[in-house]
Amino acid sequence: MRPICLALCLSASPAAAQDTDLELVLLADASGSITQEELLFQREGYARAITDPDVLSAISRTAYGEIAVTYVEWAANQAQVVDWTRIAGPDEAQGFADALLSMPRQAYGRNAIGAALLEALRLMEVNEIDGWRRVIDFSGDSAGNFSGPGIEEARDHVVAQGVTINALPILRPDDPGRAQGGLERIYEDRIIGGQGAFVVTARDRGSFSEAVKRKLILEISGEMPERFARAD
Template sequence: MRVLPIFLSLLWAAPAFAQDVELELVLLADASGSISEAEIAFQRQGYAEALTDPAVLSAIANTAYGSIAVTYVEWASNTAVVVDWSVIDDADSARTFADALVAPPRQAYGRNAIGGALLDGMRLIETNDFDGWRKVIDFSGDSPNSYSGPSIEIARDTVVAAGITINGLPILCRSCASPARYPDLGTIYEERIIGGRGAFVVTAYSEEDLASAIRRKLILEISGLTPPREVANR
């Protein structure tokens, strides 16, 4: 008569099954000291608009399961989850994610810690409740400098060894009232930050270009495509 209690105890102890999706995507956005409150809001709005764009929703619908798992995280000296892992599989779920993204206050502060941000992105992928065929960190920023924490090289190699791809969205110019601080930032990202299967860089040349660059990059990531270098940076 003890069979049932034993069976129930094993059932309660069994781990929950991970949900299958084609893509687990960490949107890792710059919130360091060089980014003003207005620019934080502008950046979030760019991602919100991109995620609800019909072309992005079409790319999601054409994945193996018709869905992706996404989280939005801001990084500086610390990292902060702005929107936790969510499944996007239609216009309504995309709008729910977008609405949740634009509302919260800033939670990441300080100077760049790129290596730590990449490792936190990996941790978020490895501890979530999803099982994706592809795992991607979408890393954006306006500087190649890292002032604390693990080195970029060590962090990148650790993330790539875990089977995770790092793609880059370098932002060359915020206000564009003066020349870009790092006009070769796209090349630096290619050499120092991105890595893994099919890794690529899409450059945003200004804030006006940011929303379209985000949309272009999301479509490529969701579709599992690697663009030619000259296309990605156009």
């Protein structure tokens, strides 16, 4: 009976961690500056991008042919809207997109960017996934930090763990521009970090989906663009 018991015990044990090419946290703004309409628009942009044939092609060309993705919204609190999902093809991508579009809003309040970056790191540390690369895809339309750890303090801690932080600033009409210290410059100076870190900008609502798609392809492929890029 001992061999049977051993087999049963082994079958009940947790599955060993599997390698994947990329652990990617999509860290999206849900703070008070983001209306419900804007929140849904952001989710639609990410859902459209993750199912785009060009993004799926980039996934198929990775070393492992798959990536692991989770979607988290940040404000005063952080909410994991869609759990870690392994995506290797259109079916998994569509399932991720459908889940993203079906979930209610769960993050509210003013900005806590430092806490959001640390939460993204924590989700990577506890997910039982062994990614060859780890990236946080941070997006937002402001740079305030009204509670929790400081932005630079959190960024430096995350980067020290071997994680790259990229950023997608969503510009508003009154943004003073990169040369005048606008949101693009702030994100470049205070948020991004790690190997090959970069900024891709959504200059307006119309360019958001294209900016997300471009950013995902760069992150998935592991390409290292210029530190600053723009999706017009």
